[in-house]
Amino acid sequence: MARTSSTPDPARRNERSRQAILTAAAELATELGYAKLTIEAIAARAGVGKQTIYRWWPSKGAVVFDAFLAANENEAGGLDLPDTGDLAADLRALLRPAAEQLADPAFERVGRAISAEIQLDPTLLREYRARLLGPLLEVTRDRLRSAQRAGQLAEDLDLDLAVDLVYGPLHYRWLLGTGPIDQAYADAMVEALLRALRP
Amino acid sequence: MARTSSTPDPARRNERSRQAILTAAAELATELGYAKLTIEAIAARAGVGKQTIYRWWPSKGAVVFDAFLAANENEAGGLDLPDTGDLAADLRALLRPAAEQLADPAFERVGRAISAEIQLDPTLLREYRARLLGPLLEVTRDRLRSAQRAGQLAEDLDLDLAVDLVYGPLHYRWLLGTGPIDQAYADAMVEALLRALRP
Amino acid sequence: MARTSSTPDPARRNERSRQAILTAAAELATELGYAKLTIEAIAARAGVGKQTIYRWWPSKGAVVFDAFLAANENEAGGLDLPDTGDLAADLRALLRPAAEQLADPAFERVGRAISAEIQLDPTLLREYRARLLGPLLEVTRDRLRSAQRAGQLAEDLDLDLAVDLVYGPLHYRWLLGTGPIDQAYADAMVEALLRALRP
Amino acid sequence: MARTSSTPDPARRNERSRQAILTAAAELATELGYAKLTIEAIAARAGVGKQTIYRWWPSKGAVVFDAFLAANENEAGGLDLPDTGDLAADLRALLRPAAEQLADPAFERVGRAISAEIQLDPTLLREYRARLLGPLLEVTRDRLRSAQRAGQLAEDLDLDLAVDLVYGPLHYRWLLGTGPIDQAYADAMVEALLRALRP
DNA sequence: TATTAATCGAGACGGTACGTCCGGTCTTAAA
DNA sequence: TTTAAGACCGGACGTACCGTCTCGATTAATA
Structure with missing residues (x-):
């Protein structure tokens, strides 16, 4: 049978x-x-x-979501943060393009749709974390750890919290529209971050 | 006619x-x-x-969304942050209950649904900002301004950015599940915030 | 109260x-x-x-229906069949215009609608009989009775049945479209009627 | 494609x-x-x-309408008028049951509904003629033609008109309620018909 | 190379909810 | 008190999709 x-x-x-x-x-x-x-x-x-x-x-x-991943995975796959030793510069190199993308109206619709979908469906969230967000946070933590070893960051810094601090405010402003998103904002954020994370 | x-x-x-x-x-x-x-x-x-x-x-x-607003507006209407002069304590008094609510599984479902709805419909987002988020950010800025006048915060601090820093990381962790949300997290966040915002 | x-x-x-x-x-x-x-x-x-x-x-x-009656009652009120003594001619004068109206496409829609309404709603049928159909059948019976007295029709003729014979076939052909409706048909019908009704 | x-x-x-x-x-x-x-x-x-x-x-x-047709088509399919040679008897055998059906209150409701539907929708009328009415009129014409050949009816008789005469008055009385419908009426109608159609 | 079993395009099916329309009732303000 | 206006509850409309289910017709692995 x-x-x-x-x-x-x-x-x-x-x-x-x-x-x-x-x-x-x-x-x-x-x-x-x-x-x-x-x-x-x-x-x-x-x-x-x-x-x-x-x-x-x-x-x-x-x-x-699969279509979105298929389109973004390549580019995301090759992601590696610069590690020039200058943490401020490196963070700017990270947040400026991020701000740029979020500010792009073309990204607006699909970005919000995916975001909404992810936060409503635990399965998709898990996959998103596994395939896109996870790697990004990983390399971010790596860069911060490197700075930590170089004495640029507090020794006892919680890297998970640090990562929330790096991406959270920008994400918040984008989702809720609490203010404009531009390079100046990215730069100001980097400054604040450094103060927050320094020893 | x-x-x-x-x-x-x-x-x-x-x-x-x-x-x-x-x-x-x-x-x-x-x-x-x-x-x-x-x-x-x-x-x-x-x-x-x-x-x-x-x-x-x-x-x-x-x-x-209207039902949600009707249910939350009263409570939100009476919101006033404490201003004891001790900024650290006041921020903890703000973030601890926030973390608690976000960690509550009962809040999970409706919270995420409303959040998704808001980020997909500009009209709802506008109304959300006008009736709930706006007032909250307002009193938060007020408290920070008060601290600024007391010399506890940098004189040139951008209060809008500061507010993103206060709420963004927690929001990020909640939406994307990047880590546990508890009192310890709230407290650690307050410490980091103070470092970021101090003169 | x-x-x-x-x-x-x-x-x-x-x-x-x-x-x-x-x-x-x-x-x-x-x-x-x-x-x-x-x-x-x-x-x-x-x-x-x-x-x-x-x-x-x-x-x-x-x-x-009331609107229809209001529009047709005047004209129907003044209806009187000719009584020239020539029954054949008088019946032709009755059926030819009737055929003409039924053949008129402009009459088609409203006529069929009213007809359908009447046959579905007993109340409307009653009113239709009282205000339009009744008077018409009345004068028709009168004319036939006159011919009967003149010896042109069978003495024992059932006038109600006679009236059905006069109007029924034309009505049938109109409703079911069993054939063309024109003057020739009206004239042929008159001939058949006379044969049926004669002594 | x-x-x-x-x-x-x-x-x-x-x-x-x-x-x-x-x-x-x-x-x-x-x-x-x-x-x-x-x-x-x-x-x-x-x-x-x-x-x-x-x-x-x-x-x-x-x-x-389709349901009505499906229910009636079988019975209508096997319809064949008797041809005993006695036209009067055969017509009575045709009209008496017809009168009986029309007089049946159970048939009243659905019959009038279908009738109204047919006269309002040309498409339904066409189908009704093709599948039910047509065959009935056909066999009726056949029977009359047979009588015509037997010299019982006028040679130049228009069979279409004859059929209207057979069914029209009964139909008229049923739809408009101009009088009672019973066996006596059917029989009287047959007599009148024979006079109308005879040579 | 022929057989066989799964996938494929297509789309009918039983359902659910949509957003609209209108029936008939009820409320309000103006005349 | 009647009227014009129109909000109200109810319920059917005809449509859009859902996710499941046949149907041949490929098509790819097995025999």
């Missing part, structure tokens, strides 16, 4: 369809926004049966 | 229905969670026609 | 509104067809509150 | 659902009457999604 409705065999998966689905999802997400996006539309755009989507992804969020 | 299909007259609004809708929305939001909540269910629970909801609110998000 | 929701006092009725309602109903019936007609639309067009319609008419059908 | 939002494929139609819908429609039509019948109720009773009804029928009228 054949197994019914079991997990499918990844070996037989149609790579062509997988790509078409991710592409369609990405396109539609930017065109319509996440909320107005539907599985049916993705299937239609990708020229794919709905079942092919449901076979490989558990939810709309998972598809879109 | 009669206007056709125009905005309704608030003077003729049925207060009884308005209350019933907000109450039903609040109840259902906690029972089912925001995502599973439907306008139809709210209308049924409130003993109200669907049209009466659509007449006064543009979306499900707006209703739930 | 005042009587609540009792029958209204016709003496205080606003004639201006009554006219406006009937006119609006007639206009909208021809513009939209009976099925798409709504009480709300009539009230809006007439510049009248919905309640004013519900106060004086029990249903949409009643309003439209 | 896929056609978008086009007509569905009848080959994939679920016969089980089709039957359930027609049955539910027939039941509800007799229970509630046509006017109080809703698509939602049909779908619920049939255990079917609303969309499945809308996919295959354009309107409530079409469904009910």
Whole structure:
């Protein structure tokens, strides 16, 4: 007797369809926004049966998120913070581009959609932490640890708290719109951070 | 001459229905969670026609959000930070309860839902800032300004940035789950903040 | 204690509104067809509150029907069949215009709508018989009775059955579209009728 | 290439659902009457999604009408008028049961509803003529033609007009209630018909 | 190389909720 | 008191998608 409705065999998966689905999802997400996006539309755009989507992804969020990851993982994969020895400069080199991206209106929609999705679905949050956020925080902690060893930071500094301090305020301002986000803000933030973290 | 299909007259609004809708929305939001909540269910629970909801609110998000505001505004209205002169103690008195609320699993579901709703709908964000966030930031800035005048903080401190520093890291950790949220974290954060903000 | 929701006092009725309602109903019936007609639309067009319609008419059908009657009663009131002594000629003078009206596409829509309404609502049927159909059948029977007295028709002829024979076939052909309706048909029908009714 | 939002494929139609819908429609039509019948109720009773009804029928009228046709087509399929050579007897055998059915209160409600629906919707009228009325008129004409050949009817008789004479008066009396419908009426009508149609 | 089993595109299906429309009732202010 | 205006509860409308379920028709691994 054949197994019914079991997990499918990844070996037989149609790579062509997988790509078409991710592409369609990405396109539609930017065109319509996440909320107005539907599985049916993705299937239609990708020229794919709905079942092919449901076979490989558990939810709309998972598809879109996968598309987002596929687009960002490459770039994120190669992320490495500079370590010039000048902590202030290095932090500026980190926060300035971050501020720039957050201030970009094109990033606005998809960024907020993904962010909302992540904070509502624990599964997606876990995956986001594993594949994107985690590595970023890792290298950030590494850089701070390096500064710590160099005596630029307090010896007993809690690096997890430090990382929250680095990214939290910027993230807060972006999500809640408490003020403008620009280079000056990034620079001022770096100064405040250094005061907070120094020995 | 009669206007056709125009905005309704608030003077003729049925207060009884308005209350019933907000109450039903609040109840259902906690029972089912925001995502599973439907306008139809709210209308049924409130003993109200669907049209009466659509007449006064543009979306499900707006209703739930209004219910949330109605529930929190009172308490928020009376918010005043202590000003004992001891800034460290006052900040702890601010951040400890905040951490406690964020760590409360009961707050988790509705909090994240509202947060996601806010960051996706600019209208709701604006209203949130006007009615809840704004006043909170205001009193926070006031307290910091008071400390500034007392010479406890840098004279040239940017209070908006300072506020981001106060609330941002905690918010970040809560949304992205980068670490545990407890009293120790709140206290450590206060110490770091004082270092960052001191003259 | 005042009587609540009792029958209204016709003496205080606003004639201006009554006219406006009937006119609006007639206009909208021809513009939209009976099925798409709504009480709300009539009230809006007439510049009248919905309640004013519900106060004086029990249903949409009643309003439209009343409008139809108001428009046709005058003309129907003055109906009198010719009695030239030549029964064949007089029947032709009766059926030819009838055929012409039924064949008129402009009459098609409203005619069928009224007809359908009548056959579905016993109340309307009763009123239709009382105010329009009754008088018509009456004068028809009168003319046949006159011919009967003149020896042109069978003495024992059942006049009610005779009237069915006069109007029934034409009506049948019109409603079910079993064939073309024109002057030739009317004339042929008259010939057949005479054979059927003669002594 | 896929056609978008086009007509569905009848080959994939679920016969089980089709039957359930027609049955539910027939039941509800007799229970509630046509006017109080809703698509939602049909779908619920049939255990079917609303969309499945809308996919295959354009309107409530079409469904009910289809149910009516499905119920009556069998019986109508086997209809054959007797041809005993005695035209009077054969016509009585035709009109007496017809009168009986029309006089049956149980037939009243659904009969009038279908009749009204037919006369308002040209599409339904066409289908009614094709599937029920047409065959009936056909066999009627055949019987009359047979009598014509036997010299019992006028040679130049217009059979279409003759058929209107046979069915029209009865139909007229039924729809407009111009008099009682019973066996005596049917018999008297047959006598009048024979006079009208004889050579 | 033929067989066989899974995936695929397609789309009908039972459902749920949507947002709109309108029925019929009730309330209010003006006439 | 009636009226115009229109908010109200209720409920059906017709639509959009959901996630499941057949259907052949590929298509890729096995025999």
